[in-house]
Amino acid sequence: MALAAAGLLLFLLPLAGLVIRAPWSQVVPALVAPETATALGLSIFCSLSATALALVFGIPLAVVLARTKGTLRSVLRALTTLPMVLSPVVGGVALLLAFGRRGLIGAALHQAFGIQVPFTTAAAVIAETFVAMPFLVIAVEAGIRAMDHRYEEAARALGAGSWRVFARVTLPLLRPAIFSGAVLCWARALGEFGATITFAGNLPGRTQTIPLAVYVALETQPEGAIALSLILLAVSLAILIGMRDRWLGSL
Amino acid sequence: MAGALHTTFNYAGSQTLASQIEQGAQADVFASADTAHMKILQDAGLLAGTPRVFAHNRLEIAVERGNPKAIHGLADLARPGLVIVLADPSVPAGKYAQQALAKAGVSVKPASLELQVTSVLTKVALGEADAGVVYVSDVVTSGKVDGIAIPDAQNVIADYPIAKLSSAQNAKGANDFITFLLSSKGQAILFGAGFEAA
Numbered sequence: 132m133a134l135a136a137a138g139l140l141l142f143l144l145p146l147a148g149l150v151i152r153a154p155w156s157q158v159v160p161a162l163v164a165p166e167t168a169t170a171l172g173l174s175i176f177c178s179l180s181a182t183a184l185a186l187v188f189g190i191p192l193a194v195v196l197a198r199t200k201g202t203l204r205s206v207l208r209a210l211t212t213l214p215m216v217l218s219p220v221v222g223g224v225a226l227l228l229a230f231g232r233r234g235l236i237g238a239a240l241h242q243a244f245g246i247q248v249p250f251t252t253a254a255a256v257i258a259e260t261f262v263a264m265p266f267l268v269i270a271v272e273a274g275i276r277a278m279d280h281r282y283e284e285a286a287r288a289l290g291a292g293s294w295r296v297f298a299r300v301t302l303p304l305l306r307p308a309i310f311s312g313a314v315l316c317w318a319r320a321l322g323e324f325g326a327t328i329t330f331a332g333n334l335p336g337r338t339q340t341i342p343l344a345v346y347v348a349l350e351t352q353p354e355g356a357i358a359l360s361l362i363l364l365a366v367s368l369a370i371l372i373g374m375r376d377r378w379l380g381s382l
Numbered sequence: 383m384a385g386a387l388h389t390t391f392n393y394a395g396s397q398t399l400a401s402q403i404e405q406g407a408q409a410d411v412f413a414s415a416d417t418a419h420m421k422i423l424q425d426a427g428l429l430a431g432t433p434r435v436f437a438h439n440r441l442e443i444a445v446e447r448g449n450p451k452a453i454h455g456l457a458d459l460a461r462p463g464l465v466i467v468l469a470d471p472s473v474p475a476g477k478y479a480q481q482a483l484a485k486a487g488v489s490v491k492p493a494s495l496e497l498q499v500t501s502v503l504t505k506v507a508l509g510e511a512d513a514g515v516v517y518v519s520d521v522v523t524s525g526k527v528d529g530i531a532i533p534d535a536q537n538v539i540a541d542y543p544i545a546k547l548s549s550a551q552n553a554k555g556a557n558d559f560i561t562f563l564l565s566s567k568g569q570a571i572l573f574g575a576g577f578e579a580a
Contacts, residue, residue, distance in 0.1 A: 233509040249510050250465065250493035332494025332505075333470065346497065350397035351472045 146364070153361055154354040161358030169336050170344040171362060177252065177340055178320040181259035185267045185316045190309065193271035194297075215265040222261055223329025230257070230330075254331035255338045259320035266319055267312035274308025275301075318367065387555050395473045395498040403428055403547065410550040411559055413542060415439070415474035415499075420543040430550060433543035436563045438578040439517045440537045441475075441482050443530040444506045451512045453530055456486040459513060467502050467511040468492045475499035478538040479515040486536040503527065522576030542577075 161167055196207055214222055230237040230248045240246040248254050282304060286296045302309070324342040331338040333347070341363045348356035392399065392409065400419040403412060404426060412429075413436070414420045420433045445453050451464060459466050468490070469476030476495065483490055493511065496502045502514035507526040517540070521529035544563060546556040562568045569579050 227508060227510060231508065231510050247465065328497065332467070333496065334492065334494050338494070347470055347472055347495075350395075350401045353401075 149357065149360055149364065153357050157354045158358040158361060161355050162362060164355075166335060166344065167359060167362065170339055170341045170359070171366070173252070173255075173336070173338075174321060174340040174342075174363070175366075177255045177259055178317050180256045181263055181320040182267075182313055182317040184256070184260045185264040185320075186309070186313060189264050189267040189312070189316075190271055190302075190305075193268045193275060194301075196268065196272045197275035211268050212265050214262050215269075219262055219323065219325030220329050223258060223326035226254075226258060226261060226326065226330040230254075249330055250332045250334070250338065252331075252337055255327050255340060258326040258330045259323045262323050262326050263316040263320040266315040267309075270312025270315060271305060271308050274305045274312075277308075278304055314371070318371070321363070321367065387558055389555075389559065395469075397472050397474070398498075403549075406549075408549045408551065409547055410552050410556040411544060412547055413544040415540060415542060416477070417541055417543055419474065420545060423545075423547075428548050430546045430548040430553070430556075433545040434560065434564060435541050435580050436544045436560070436568075437542045437572045437580055439519050439540045439542060439576075440578070441478055441515055441532050441540075442518045442521050443513055443532060444503055444516045444521055444524075444527040445513045445530055446506060446509060447526070447528055449528050449530070453513050455530065456483060456488045456515075456532060456536055459483075459490045459515075460488050464512045465493045465510070466490050467494050467496060467505045467514040469499045469502050469515070470495035470497055473498060474540065475502070475515070475517060478540055481538045482515065482532060482536050485538075486532075517576075519576035539578075 192211060196204065196211065199207060217225070227234065227249060229235045230240075232238065232241050232247055232249070237248055240248070248257070278301075282300050283296050286300045287293075291299070322342055323340070324346065327338065327340060328343055333339050333343050335344075339347070341359055345356045345359045345363075348359060394402075396414045396416060396419045399412065400414065400422055403409060403423055412420070412423065417433075420429075423429055424433065443453060443456070443459070445451065453459070453464075458464075468479050471477050471480055473496075476499075494505070496505070499516050499520060502511075503516050503520050503524055505511040506514045506516075507524060513530075518529065521527055544560055546553065546560065550556045563572070564580065573579055
């Protein structure tokens with residue numbers, strides 16, 4: 132009981148500090164400042180895009196993971212969860228070395244099509260997807276393995292093709308896992324800093340998401356930084372509290 | 383050298399370090415890349431003595447080895463199609479860069495505003511940026527980029543002050559370190575690294 136209380140305090144105290152020490156008179160001006168709206172809009176756009184990409188690529192990946200066995204599965208799982216344990220800045224460096232102008236793929240893209248990935252909003256989305264997708268993959272994979280497969284087998288026995296089984300039986304059964312995975316993924320993407328600044332850079336309106344804006348503001352005008360942090364906190368809380376229990380399932 | 387002093391260094395943008403010290407971080411000595419951040423600490427009563435300028439630095443344009451994009455001055459940075467990276471104006475190097483660009487009458491659209499000048503250097507060295515505005519000392523110590531000089535009329539001379547902090551736990555050590563930096567030996571080392579003597 133005491134341990135649980137200590138754990139709760141660890142979460143509560145920093146949040147309480149943020150709310151109590153907030154310069155409330157400065158929050159409203161910070162809220163309506165155009166830079167705040169830009170950063171917030173960019174943050175929401177990038178995190179939602181990253182979550183969408185994670186859903187499109189992560190769900191099939193989770194299905195493959197759940198169906199593979201043995202060493203191949205261990206290798207695949209290690210690869211897909213690596214971004215979770217990697218320091219975000221290291222992730223950013225790795226992204227640069229892969230997609231930068233001299234990168235593994237990036238060099239070819241640049242030479243053939245003149246595409247430069249770093250310093251674009253797309254780069255911010257890629258960075259966020261890289262660090263956040265593992266959360267979705269893990270949640271969905273766990274959901275698949277915990278699922279009762281008899282429904283799928285019954286559907287197949289009744290003559291449904293594999294795509295139909297997946298769309299009409301598997302996915303609906305996985306909805307809680309997909310939902311909780313998507314929420315975790317979105318939350319992680321929203322807070323991403325290290326990989327974004329290393330790979331995408333920092334430019335208001337293009338790559339300066341709220342975490343970057345907070346960091347820059349922290350040194351020049353801390354009150355503005357605290358106000359920005361509160362805004363992000365409020366947006367995150369609203370979404371998380373708005374999630375109904377029954378949707379979240381395993382979360 | 384008898385009784386060598388054991389030193390630990392904490393490197394970051396001056397604005398980050400000043401902010402940390404203001405929030406209570408303990409240190410013996412603080413060296414800043416501009417007088418403004420030293421003044422912030424002085425006004426807050428966090429210094430234990432008057433700051434002394436221990437070196438100067440000036441700006442230089444960092445470009446890829448061999449200068450493939452043929453950049454010869456600040457005016458070239460405004461060329462369309464070039465990827466230019468600067469330090470954020472909240473960083474001393476970024477502030478100086480804005481001043482130099484204003485002096486040269488050049489308007490640049492940077493691809494990114496980095497949070498420390500070393501990041502600008504890294505992006506150029508990695509080939510991600512075509513050019514960046516950094517300090518002369520950065521180019522000298524990097525060895526991986528070429529430097530394009532900025533004429534004095536456009537350049538900005540950065541004054542680097544150093545001071546002992548009121549939270550210093552090793553006051554004697556702090557004084558010794560500052561004295562060494564200001565001595566001819568210390569100045570020679572700084573000069574070798576691309577800084578200008580105090």
